[in-house]
Amino acid sequence: MLSLRIDNLAMSFPGLNSPVLQVDFLTIAAGERVAVTGGSGSGKSTFINVITGLERPTSGKVVWSGEDVARLSETARDRWRAEHVGLVMQDFHLFPGLSAVENVLLPARLARVADAALIARAHDLLKSVGLSRPGQKIETMSRGEMQRVAIARAVLRKPGVIVADEPTASLDVEAGETVGRLLLDMSGETGSTLIVVSHDQRLIDRLDRRITLGAGRIISDSFREEVAA
Amino acid sequence: MIRFIAADLRRLWLGAVVVVLLVALATALGVTVTLQERALRLGSARAADKFDLVIGAAGSETQLVLSSIFLQPAPLPLMPGEVLAKLSKDPRVAWVAPVGFGDSFAGYPLVGTTRALIGSTVSGFASGRMFEKEGEAVVGAAVKLPVGAEIKPVHGTAAMGGETHAGVVYHVTGKLPPTGTPWDRAILVPIQAVWHVHGLGHDHEHEDEEHHEGGAAQVTQAAAATDEHADEDHGHHGSIDADAAIDENFAADAPGLPAVLVKPKTIADAYKLRQEYRNGNTLAVFPGEVLTSLYATLGDAKMVLSAVAAGSQGLVAAALVLVTVTHIGQRRRQIGALRAFGAPRLSVFAIVWFELFLLVALGIGLGFLTGLAAAQMIANAFTAKSGIILPVGFTGEDWRMVLILLAASAVLSAVPAILAYRQSPAAALRA
Numbered sequence: 001m002l003s004l005r006i007d008n009l010a011m012s013f014p015g016l017n018s019p020v021l022q023v024d025f026l027t028i029a030a031g032e033r034v035a036v037t038g039g040s041g042s043g044k045s046t047f048i049n050v051i052t053g054l055e056r057p058t059s060g061k062v063v064w065s066g067e068d069v070a071r072l073s074e075t076a077r078d079r080w081r082a083e084h085v086g087l088v089m090q091d092f093h094l095f096p097g098l099s100a101v102e103n104v105l106l107p108a109r110l111a112r113v114a115d116a117a118l119i120a121r122a123h124d125l126l127k128s129v130g131l132s133r134p135g136q137k138i139e140t141m142s143r144g145e146m147q148r149v150a151i152a153r154a155v156l157r158k159p160g161v162i163v164a165d166e167p168t169a170s171l172d173v174e175a176g177e178t179v180g181r182l183l184l185d186m187s188g189e190t191g192s193t194l195i196v197v198s199h200d201q202r203l204i205d206r207l208d209r210r211i212t213l214g215a216g217r218i219i220s221d222s223f224r225e226e227v228a229a
Numbered sequence: 230m231i232r233f234i235a236a237d238l239r240r241l242w243l244g245a246v247v248v249v250l251l252v253a254l255a256t257a258l259g260v261t262v263t264l265q266e267r268a269l270r271l272g273s274a275r276a277a278d279k280f281d282l283v284i285g286a287a288g289s290e291t292q293l294v295l296s297s298i299f300l301q302p303a304p305l306p307l308m309p310g311e312v313l314a315k316l317s318k319d320p321r322v323a324w325v326a327p328v329g330f331g332d333s334f335a336g337y338p339l340v341g342t343t344r345a346l347i348g349s350t351v352s353g354f355a356s357g358r359m360f361e362k363e364g365e366a367v368v369g370a371a372v373k374l375p376v377g378a379e380i381k382p383v384h385g386t387a388a389m390g391g392e393t394h395a396g397v398v399y400h401v402t403g404k405l406p407p408t409g410t411p412w413d414r415a416i417l418v419p420i421q422a423v424w425h426v427h428g429l430g431h432d433h434e435h436e437d438e439e440h441h442e443g444g445a446a447q448v449t450q451a452a453a454a455t456d457e458h459a460d461e462d463h464g465h466h467g468s469i470d471a472d473a474a475i476d477e478n479f480a481a482d483a484p485g486l487p488a489v490l491v492k493p494k495t496i497a498d499a500y501k502l503r504q505e506y507r508n509g510n511t512l513a514v515f516p517g518e519v520l521t522s523l524y525a526t527l528g529d530a531k532m533v534l535s536a537v538a539a540g541s542q543g544l545v546a547a548a549l550v551l552v553t554v555t556h557i558g559q560r561r562r563q564i565g566a567l568r569a570f571g572a573p574r575l576s577v578f579a580i581v582w583f584e585l586f587l588l589v590a591l592g593i594g595l596g597f598l599t600g601l602a603a604a605q606m607i608a609n610a611f612t613a614k615s616g617i618i619l620p621v622g623f624t625g626e627d628w629r630m631v632l633i634l635l636a637a638s639a640v641l642s643a644v645p646a647i648l649a650y651r652q653s654p655a656a657a658l659r660a
Contacts, residue, residue: 049655049658054655054658055655078572078574079573082570082573089569091562093562098236106567
């Protein structure tokens with residue numbers, strides 16, 4: 001499990017007067033389960049991109065358990081992300097034509113780390129998320145099933161942090177409920193830190209901490225409020 | 230990675246098939262031109278191989294070779310028969326054979342010649358024996374007539390409205406083995422018979438010949454004789470004595486001839502004879518020499534066709550890059566997702582590169598096979614029509630071309646792969 005510390009982070013894009021994200025200081029403890037909320041354009045996606053190393057911030061530090069990913073090259077960030085981050089996205093980003101288990105294993109195979117143990121784990125994970133047909137093609141699955149495959153993929157390599165971006169947004173209530181529960185269960189099983197961007201109140205309520213973004217800044221943080229209280 | 234590519238290609242199979250077919254067609258075009266041109270050169274050179282020197286009346290060198298060696302029906306001016314008599318006695322000549330055209334049967338040209346030519350250019354008989362009498366004939370390997378068959382010659386060709394020579398019948402006595410030349414489709418009869426059929430060479434007709442200025446020359450003119458000419462000739466039709474012995478000792482008063490084929494004893498003799506018979510009245514040529522000049526023309530035509538083929542290949546290549554780049558643009562999110570999930574940049578590069586390269590390489594392979602098949606089909610049709618066997622096949626040069634095309638495809642496929650490699654995963658996911 002990984003802890004996060006952000007110092008003086010700013011992310012700007014050319015043509016914009018002010019940074020789209022500015023976080024002076026933020027810490028997330030290892031194993032903590034955090035919800036990130038905020039309206040459209042509040043900087044949630046940029047926050048996710050920066051903390052997962054998908055984008056390098058304009059300035060500041062993004063330190064995961066002592067390693068500042070903002071200083072890493074793009075290739076090194078790819079490698080770091082493959083080793084430490086499990087990503088779950090709203091649109092699943094599964095690959096049609098491949099089966100459920102092939103989708104789960106794809107990133108590991110591309111990184112050439114898919115050994116027999118990992119293949120066995122992929123099958124076990126699919127079972128544990130309630131999918132009994134690992135060979136089923138992705139395009140024949142329901143959206144809820146697809147998101148469960150995506151969760152299995154995210155936790156395959158026992159990442160230090162699971163980052164989920166609106167994981168229940170495109171699901172019906174029942175499927176959303178299942179996916180939310182699975183995320184919590186899986187992060188608990190792997191001991192991963194969990195960061196979830198969501199508007200799903202039921203999912204948010206299940207998490208330890210809630211950070212709200214507005215206009216690229218943290219406008220509330222339940223942890224700070226508790227400390228302050 | 231292979232599974233991912235295979236799944237991707239299965240999903241987009243129609244587009245993949247179109248890409249492979251486009252590349253295959255563009256490649257096949259160039260391959261067919263190259264193979265066909267080479268086969269034509271080799272085939273024609275082999276067909277002319279046994280004939281060292283051709284002598285005919287002054288006129289077109291190319292036509293002389295095409296008519297006398299490749300048996301293409303076309304009117305040739307005639308030279309006096311005394312040339313044949315003189316060459317027969319020339320000590321520098323190993324053998325000399327007259328060739329006379331004009332008639333055909335069932336689409337096969339009748340060629341009047343001597344036993345010397347057949348014996349010297351073909352080894353043995355597939356069946357039967359040499360002609361020994363005026364009414365006998367020997368057929369080439371591709372002539373669909375058995376030994377013993379009757380041949381009733383038509384003046385000119387049936388297609389040109391030629392008329393059957395009344396009362397003239399040859400009997401097939403032998404069939405020659407295949408030579409891969411137009412002579413495989415020829416019916417060979419004694420030159421003496423050809424003269425007699427056309428009312429020449431009989432003692433009693435010499436007078437008539439003399440009355441008709443240049444008559445001999447016109448009567449035996451190649452098949453070719455036009456309808457008008459044919460009408461004119463009908464008055465000169467003669468007959469043969471099927472059982473008459475063949476006389477191949479030619480005197481100075483022998484009828485006119487379109488060409489004689491000469492086998493000089495030495496190379497020096499060949500050059501001397503060529504020099505001697507290149508005068509105002511006669512023309513002596515080495516067939517190889519004429520073919521070389523024809524090949525130069527063929528080469529020019531090939532250059533034009535190759536340029537057209539290369540242009541089409543270039544267009545296909547450009548279209549492919551455009552399509553692929555557009556395709557990559559449409560797949561930005563997928564590529565971004567791959568990167569987001571930790572796929573190394575090199576893996577992304579390799580996936581995009583290999584997917585396109587695989588399709589293009591398949592297209593090139595298919596194109597070469599299609600080109601070979603097309604060239605073979607054209608060659609077969611050509612052989613059926615002309616008798617010349619065109620050796621179609623790949624050489625080291627072609628394999629080098631395959632490697633060059635594959636290398637070019639590898640470079641070309643790298644263009645979209647580099648675009649994918651350089652794509653920021655976050656930007657791609659935002660797309």
